[in-house]
Amino acid sequence: MQKDYIHIILADDDEDDRQFFTEAFEELKINTRVNTFNDGVELMDYLNSPEAILPNVLFLDLNMPKKNGIECLHEIKRNEKFNDIAIAIFSTSSSEEHIEETFVNGANIYIKKPSDFATLKKVLSDVVTINWQYHTSGLNKDNFLLRI
Amino acid sequence: MKIFIKFDFSAVCRKVLEDKLIKHQIKHRILGFGEVELLEKVSDAKFAELTQELREYGIDIIENQKSILVQKIKDTIIEMIHNPDLVNVKSSVYLAEKLGHSYGYLSNLFSDVTYTSIENFIILQKIEHAKQLIVSSDLSLTEIAFQLNYSSVAHLSTQFKNVTGITPSAFQRIIVKRREMANKK
Numbered sequence A: 001m002q003k004d005y006i007h008i009i010l011a012d013d014d015e016d017d018r019q020f021f022t023e024a025f026e027e028l029k030i031n032t033r034v035n036t037f038n039d040g041v042e043l044m045d046y047l048n049s050p051e052a053i054l055p056n057v058l059f060l061d062l063n064m065p066k067k068n069g070i071e072c073l074h075e076i077k078r079n080e081k082f083n084d085i086a087i088a089i090f091s092t093s094s095s096e097e098h099i100e101e102t103f104v105n106g107a108n109i110y111i112k113k114p115s116d117f118a119t120l121k122k123v124l125s126d127v128v129t130i131n132w133q134y135h136t137s138g139l140n141k142d143n144f145l146l147r148i
Numbered sequence B: 001m002k003i004f005i006k007f008d009f010s011a012v013c014r015k016v017l018e019d020k021l022i023k024h025q026i027k028h029r030i031l032g033f034g035e036v037e038l039l040e041k042v043s044d045a046k047f048a049e050l051t052q053e054l055r056e057y058g059i060d061i062i063e064n065q066k067s068i069l070v071q072k073i074k075d076t077i078i079e080m081i082h083n084p085d086l087v088n089v090k091s092s093v094y095l096a097e098k099l100g101h102s103y104g105y106l107s108n109l110f111s112d113v114t115y116t117s118i119e120n121f122i123i124l125q126k127i128e129h130a131k132q133l134i135v136s137s138d139l140s141l142t143e144i145a146f147q148l149n150y151s152s153v154a155h156l157s158t159q160f161k162n163v164t165g166i167t168p169s170a171f172q173r174i175i176v177k178r179r180e181m182a183n184k185k
Helices: A015-026 A040-048 A069-078 A096-104 A117-136 B009-023 B044-055 B065-082 B091-099 B103-114 B118-136 B141-147 B153-164 B168-184
Strands: A006-011 A032-037 A057-061 A086-091 A109-112 B028-032 B035-038
Touching: A006 A015, A006 A040, A006 A117, A015 A032, A015 A117, A032 A040, A040 A069, A057 A069, A057 A117, A069 A086, A086 A096, A086 A117, A096 A109, A096 B168, A109 A117, A117 B103, A117 B118, B009 B028, B009 B044, B065 B091, B065 B103, B065 B118, B091 B103, B091 B118, B103 B118, B118 B141, B118 B153, B118 B168, B141 B153, B153 B168
Parallel strands: A006 A032, A006 A057, A057 A086, A086 A109
Antiparallel strands: B028 B035
16 A cells, blocks of 8 residues: 655754744645754765665755765765665756756755745655655656756 | 666566565466456465565555556556556546546546546656656657657756756756766765
8 A cells, every 4th residue: 555644854954944844745645754964964864874764755955064965965876775765956056057966966855945835845846746756656666866 | 897788667567476476386377467366265364474575575456546547647647647558548538437436536636646637647747657668768758758748848947947946957967967876886
């Protein structure tokens, strides 16, 4: 049987952003479980621990202290254990070159950080809906690229 | 050395199913498209064991009636997209005829269970098929557009961009670079 919720993790050092993110998911129709981490080190410590519950989608903020989003992305892509996680990058940059490079490095989703709550909700809803389709319809995850 | 492979998912699933059913000595008939008829009564213990073993391959036995119908809708749509004889057929008519329910009923049920509409699912599947053809065939984008029944290559490109946020050529570039990177490792 299909799992009846989607497990989501966010790593972001900004407390307000984490708050908005969690609230946005609470208001969506889709059942989700959201965990947040304050930086890349906290996140990787958790993912590498034996009792970690791996998420369906991992949202990474690019600019974090100690370990940034790209470093996390590289570490995750090097470990086969994490193959099933869809990785979404939150960034403020919209340079085409930068976006392509992020995808080449293994990100599945590239999100330009929205500046208002309504857009954030819409974006997260789109991401989770499409990811759900990949999850439940046997689509080829290697071809999963999405830019919002 | 790295090699690239492509899968025939239905052939793989069929083989796994057959092997497992034979292993458990269950008399059966594979009806194709996600349906298997068991020709004898199977004990609960055996059934649980079979369910468990199939799950290792990502094959789930669906037990809920609504989920079964939704799965049939998905299978029918995928069949339509992959079958050149069906690309011109109107999907609402074909689905209603094949599954024996009104399109309105199917459409509502589908949205309830999957959080998306049948129309969106069709578009998503077509774009997925286009992606698969881009990365695994020598077809040009024009030929792919024709095969998937788009009126023009521009129409395919626009829909591709709307669904994924990137253009088909950017998609192709990214996949090629990823493969190059994987080869260097």
